[in-house]
Amino acid sequence: MNIADHIYSTDSANQDRAQAIRDNLRDAIVDRRLAPGTKLSEGEVGTLFDVSRTVARAALQMLSFEGLVRTERNRGAFVANPSPEEARQVFASRRLIEPGIAIAACGRVTSADIAAFRAQLDEEGRFIAERGPTARRSEIKASGDFHLLLASVAGNAILQRFMEELVARSSLVIALYGRSGVSACGHSEHTEIVGALESSDCERASQLMLHHIDHIEADLDLRVRAGPALREALNF
Amino acid sequence: MNIADHIYSTDSANQDRAQAIRDNLRDAIVDRRLAPGTKLSEGEVGTLFDVSRTVARAALQMLSFEGLVRTERNRGAFVANPSPEEARQVFASRRLIEPGIAIAACGRVTSADIAAFRAQLDEEGRFIAERGPTARRSEIKASGDFHLLLASVAGNAILQRFMEELVARSSLVIALYGRSGVSACGHSEHTEIVGALESSDCERASQLMLHHIDHIEADLDLRVRAGPALREALNF
DNA sequence: TGCACAAAAATCGTATGCAATCTTTTTCGG
DNA sequence: CCGAAAAAGATTGCATACGATTTTTGTGCA
Incomplete structure (x- = not known):
C-alpha cells in the first residue's frame, strides 16, 4: 500500500481532512492501485495519512456510502468486490x-x-x-x-x-x-x-x-x- | 425536539446504532417534525438517543451525504433548506x-x-x-x-x-x-x-x-x- | 441608551483509551 | 503427527478528553 505519495497538498479549500483522504483512496481504488478485497484497516489508513483513527474511519465511512468499500461489523473495511x-x-x-x-x-x-x-x-x-x-x-x-x-x-x-x-x-x-x-x-x-x-x-x-x-x-x-x-x- | 419517543427497539438486526439514529432522524425530517433549518447539534442528538457524540456524529454525516442535512464546519448540522x-x-x-x-x-x-x-x-x-x-x-x-x-x-x-x-x-x-x-x-x-x-x-x-x-x-x-x-x- | 470589545459558554474537530469482538498462535490431548 | 481448545494479539465500536472555533453574554465607554 504505497499511496500517500501524492501529498494531498493545499489542493483547494478542503473543509475536511477526511474528505481529502477519501478522494485519495477513491482514486487509488478506481485506478486499481488498491485491488478489490484489499483490507483497509482504520489504523493503517490513519498512520499512512498521519491522522487519528477517528478521521480515517470517517473517510472509510464515506467510501462505504459510495459503494466502493464494504464494511463488516467488527471486521473492518475492504475494497469492494462487486458481484x-x-x-x-x-x-x-x-x-x-x-x-x-x-x-x-x-x-x-x-x-x-x-x-x-x-x-x-x-x-x-x-x-x-x-x-x-x-x-x-x-x-x-x-x-x-x-x-x-x-x-x-x-x-x-x-x-x-x-x-x-x-x-x-x-x-x-x-x-x-x-x-x-x-x-x-x-x-x-x-x-x-x-x-x-x-x-x-x-x-x-x-x-x-x-x-x-x-x-x-x-x-x-x-x-x-x-x-x-x-x-x-x-x-x- | 421530542423525537426518540419511538424507541428504536430490537427492530431487526441492527448493524449500527448510528444507522438506527439516522433512520429516526430521516423520518423526523421527512414528515416535518423537524423543520428545515433546525439545528441538530451532535451533543443534543447524542443525549436524545443516549449515545456518545461519536455515533451521533456518524448519523449526521450519513444524513449529510443524503442531502437531508447541511453541515458547516465548526458550526454544526442543520436540517437542509433546499433552494x-x-x-x-x-x-x-x-x-x-x-x-x-x-x-x-x-x-x-x-x-x-x-x-x-x-x-x-x-x-x-x-x-x-x-x-x-x-x-x-x-x-x-x-x-x-x-x-x-x-x-x-x-x-x-x-x-x-x-x-x-x-x-x-x-x-x-x-x-x-x-x-x-x-x-x-x-x-x-x-x-x-x-x-x-x-x-x-x-x-x-x-x-x-x-x-x-x-x-x-x-x-x-x-x-x-x-x-x-x-x-x-x-x-x- | 447604544455600540464596541472582552470574557464566558457552547460546540465542533480530533486524539486517545478501554471494552468487545475477531483473528492468530500456542498448547495439549489423542 | 494432527486436531481442537485456549491464550495472545490485533482490530473495531464507542466513550471521553482537550484544544480550537464559534456564539453568546457581560461590561465599560461614548
Whole structure:
C-alpha cells in the first residue's frame, strides 16, 4: 500500500481532512492501485495519512456510502468486490441515467465545454498510445473522467453525484470483469459523442451514449467464476 | 425536539446504532417534525438517543451525504433548506429516473407486489380522509413510500438507494414550496400506475409516472421568496 | 441608551483509551 | 503427527478528553 505519495497538498479549500483522504483512496481504488478485497484497516489508513483513527474511519465511512468499500461489523473495511449482479445493476443504472445526462448536457454545452472535451479526449488518446500498467490505469481513469465531465456540463449536482458513484463503481467492475481493452473503441465513441454535442444533435448524443454503455457492458464477462467465489468464501 | 419517543427497539438486526439514529432522524425530517433549518447539534442528538457524540456524529454525516442535512464546519448540522434550484434538480432527477424504474418494476411485478401496492394505496387513502397535522405528515410519508415500494420492486439496489434520497429530498421540497394539497390527485395517479402495472402496460406506467412527477412539481411555488432568503441571510 | 470589545459558554474537530469482538498462535490431548 | 481448545494479539465500536472555533453574554465607554 504505497499511496500517500501524492501529498494531498493545499489542493483547494478542503473543509475536511477526511474528505481529502477519501478522494485519495477513491482514486487509488478506481485506478486499481488498491485491488478489490484489499483490507483497509482504520489504523493503517490513519498512520499512512498521519491522522487519528477517528478521521480515517470517517473517510472509510464515506467510501462505504459510495459503494466502493464494504464494511463488516467488527471486521473492518475492504475494497469492494462487486458481484456480477451488482455489476449488472451498475450498468442498468447508467443506461437509465446517462442518455438523459447527455441530452441535458447537449442543451447547455458551451464552446468552452467543447474545448474541455477536446482536451479530455486528447489525454485519453495519449494514454491509449502508451504502454505499461501505469498508462493503463491512467487510461481507465481518463475514460471515467470523460463521463464525469459530461455530467458536470449537464448542470445537475444531484445527478452529477450519482454519476460519480456509478463511474467509480464501473471502474471496479471493469477491472474485475473486463475482458479486452475496449479502450480504443470507447475512445472513438467518446469522440463521436462530443461531435454530436458540438452539432447540437441531442437525440444522437443520447443514442450514442446508450450504445456506448452497451458496448462497455458487452465487453464484460459476468459469468460467475470459481475464482472470486472461492476467494470470497475464504474470506480473502 | 421530542423525537426518540419511538424507541428504536430490537427492530431487526441492527448493524449500527448510528444507522438506527439516522433512520429516526430521516423520518423526523421527512414528515416535518423537524423543520428545515433546525439545528441538530451532535451533543443534543447524542443525549436524545443516549449515545456518545461519536455515533451521533456518524448519523449526521450519513444524513449529510443524503442531502437531508447541511453541515458547516465548526458550526454544526442543520436540517437542509433546499433552494428552488436544488428543488428543480431533485425533480429533474426524478423525471429522468422514475419512468425507467416504472418500466423495470413493470417487468418484474408479482401478484404479491400488487397486493402490497393495494395495501399502500389504502393507507394513503386513509390519511387523506383524516384531518389534522399528524395525518398530513403521515400522508406525505405514505405518498413517498409508494415510490419507494415501486423502486424496491424494480429490483435494482443502486437505483433504489438513489430513489430513497430523491424521495426524502422531495418531501423536504414539498414541505417548503408545496402550494396546495395535490394529495388526492396524487393518490389517484398512484392508483392508475398500479393499474398499469397490473395489466403489464409498461409504457403506460412509465408515461403515467412522468406525468405524475410533472404534476407534483407543477404544484410547487419555486419563486424565490423574501422570507427564506432573509432567514438564510440571518443565519437562521 | 447604544455600540464596541472582552470574557464566558457552547460546540465542533480530533486524539486517545478501554471494552468487545475477531483473528492468530500456542498448547495439549489423542 | 494432527486436531481442537485456549491464550495472545490485533482490530473495531464507542466513550471521553482537550484544544480550537464559534456564539453568546457581560461590561465599560461614548
